[in-house]
Amino acid sequence: MNGLSVRTKLTAWYGGLFLLAGLVLVVINYLLVQSALPDPDRAATMAIRSADAVYGIQGNTIIGSPGATAQLLTGSLDEYRSSTLSTLVVGSAIALVATAGLAVLFGWLMAGRALRPLHDITSAARRLEAGKLDRRINLDGPPDELKELADTFDGMLDRLAESFDSQKRFVANASHELRTPLAVQRTLIEVALAGPEVPPEMRKLGTHLLHTNERSERMIEGLLVLARSDRGLQSRVPVRLDEVVATVVRATSAQAASAGVKVETRLRPRTVPGDPVLLERLVTNLVVNAITYNASGGWVYVEVRGDPALEVRNSGPVVPPEAVPTLFEPFRRVGSERTGDSRNAGLGLSIVRSVAQAHGGYAEAQPGRRGGLVVTVRFPPA
Known part of the structure; x- marks a missing residue:
């Protein structure tokens, strides 16, 4: 954290103001005591006059000269006055330092107590995510400014969650x-193309429409999965991630063989609490993307282990580092426009990130050393 915290600043203000008030009080006390103590010269003169009057009435003589007596009395009173003021200053300084230390300590405790609601608000804000807006502060206490701030924050979260x-x-x-x-559209096109008397131009147009329709269906299916994962998980069951990977690799083996891509795996037992369909x-999505965006004679390596739980590496074209973060955004691809690639709908990695977040994890990617991409998915410990 850069600079001093608010708690430290408040404590410094409390201690500084108390120390200043204590210094003012000590100075006022010193001046009052100084004015209340008798003046040595005046007190000695009055004492000698009183003694002369007493001895004059009784008919006695005073031993010693009046000047020596006045000097002796003045010295004694001056010493008493200095000793009293010194004792006052030392005692006040010690009391001021001790009380200032206590003021700083209590100021630190009171500042922490006063700022505790702000820490609760900050902690709640840090735990918020787009798919997890169910946390609230619910601050208890008197209806002061901090209570109003917490209630306003909770109301904002209610509106965001509803939105x-x-x-x-x-x-x-x-x-x-x-x-x-x-x-229905796909069925009508297939029926129209099934006739034996379809002209070549019409068959070519129908084939193109089928490809477009298929791409739209994949995009709609991806949006459904994305919406489902963004809602969060209603329930969790133990899922063997290594078994899921083995099943997916077997299911995509024909696609990999058709693309001329070799898929290798290294699977260790790993259990993830979550939704088996989403996982x-x-x-x-990761395996299909690695096969699709590859080159003939390339390779795909899939590994399941502890941390990260899943890693998928593949060969292929070089991916610019600055383009990697955008791959997790919907309808974004490298080296093609939004509608320029009909192989996928552009939702693959967006779904990967959303599903990972729904399971309390996250997905990240980085360019491969010689091209291709390395995608890692991390999940909390089982």
């Missing part, structure tokens, strides 16, 4: 509603 839920429901409902017309989709 995010509404957005996710809209995406899920819209994606679900779009699946039916796309399926399988995460692994599928």
